[in-house]
Amino acid sequence: MLAYERRAEIKKILESEKSVSVDDLASKFFVSSSTIRRDLDKIAYEGLIKRTYGGAVMLNNLASELPITFREHENTDAKHHIAQLAVTLVKAGATIILDTSSTVSAMVPLLNAFDGLTVITNGIKTAYLLNAYAKITTYCTGGKLREHNMSLVGIMACQRFEEVNADIAFISCRGLSLEKGVTEASEEEMQVKRAMIKSAAKTVLLCDVTKIGLVLMNRVCNIESLYAVITDKPVPEEYKNYFMKKNILLIN
Amino acid sequence: MLAYERRAEIKKILESEKSVSVDDLASKFFVSSSTIRRDLDKIAYEGLIKRTYGGAVMLNNLASELPITFREHENTDAKHHIAQLAVTLVKAGATIILDTSSTVSAMVPLLNAFDGLTVITNGIKTAYLLNAYAKITTYCTGGKLREHNMSLVGIMACQRFEEVNADIAFISCRGLSLEKGVTEASEEEMQVKRAMIKSAAKTVLLCDVTKIGLVLMNRVCNIESLYAVITDKPVPEEYKNYFMKKNILLIN
């Protein structure tokens, strides 16, 4: 049994039983209690449960009602960090566009601080989170549902963006390089992001440093089209210089 | 065996087994674990699976990870019963409209039986369920997100329905009466349902008997506009006779 499976199983047990004990789990999975403790710590770090003396209990807050797939807790720190920097660009009363990525949707809980915000998104998950965490006027584009990440794509999604004027579009990417610009693996995503960029006055790219230097098939835009780039860690010197030369805000 | 074939085979195994270990695959295909690891990385890059320490797991087995808020509406007997009757009206290759209600979304798992189905919905939850349970071409209307039930409403949602032609619209209601027809509490919902009815060749009303005789503020349509009414239990005689007179299918 893979460690990942074991933890997934523990999560399931917690959802149904609401609480677990270290010893029970240890004998159930034939591993030491140390391992179980480490597992529980890891799950607790994701914010789903609360560690207690001798076990763990389910939290019954909003977050626990979200499906596991909604709570993407990989690189949480990096994403959260980026999200915190990103919201500094948001102003009360603004109209902003959020794409489907988990990095961008990490911004959602932080948006509650702003009054009169209007958000447009093409992501089912993002829409759900906006409804759950933040009480914000939310518009969802229509479109064809993309199975992989539950984003709405296609002509319909793009068309919708042609009809609106937003202040800032917050987008992420799979790859960012000096020569090839912002790139995506999927053509459908690329199309939608282009539409987002077009309809927003400014485009802000949220991008952890692992994406830097990567080039994928579909070019979304040149680096010059960006208003700001937000990363979790410092970027290589050549990128720094390029951004400065092109007058692009670099935040990290 | 070609590398491509091997990877295709690994994908198949992952679909059925939900998880694999590097060692198992290595001995199964008589290649080194390095190769398997590279294979898994490649597949993981496509986004289908997630690499874990010692193997990989399938993503998107969402059904077991549904949020609690989705589940609680799930399998009430009445809704399930109605849903089973409703899908008897569906044909392979059809284009159908589903509204946001939990009664209608109970149909979703049953839709997998049909090939080439296209579904249009204005419900975030319904879209999510369609993605999780059924592998169906799904379109979601755009619109303003209604907090209460996460449906997309407003001009945008209605407009979208004007652009499509569907075979059947499955809708629910808050009230059904002989004099006042199909009624809703919310004006926004009423508008969208009207648009749905207009764009579908036939309209089927899913309606448990507790709704019968109720009248709410906003009239969606007359009873005459309905093609069929599906209920969980027998309806009062006067309704039965009325449906018969008006040539409306009554199923229960």
Added chain:
DNA sequence: TCATAAACAAGCACAATTGCGCAGGTGTAA
């Protein structure tokens, strides 16, 4: 309050897993 047992964190050792570079093999196109 204090004693006791259970649970804990932290550190260590060991094994499994992994990334990465290298070398050899295979197929393809010029």
Added chain:
DNA sequence: TTACACCTGCGCAATTGTGCTTGTTTATGA
């Protein structure tokens, strides 16, 4: 043929997961 890209297996160092021990903290009942 040659050149080149690609796949593959192997070795090595680094990382990760696991179980165990030690000393400390916590819960509980006398």
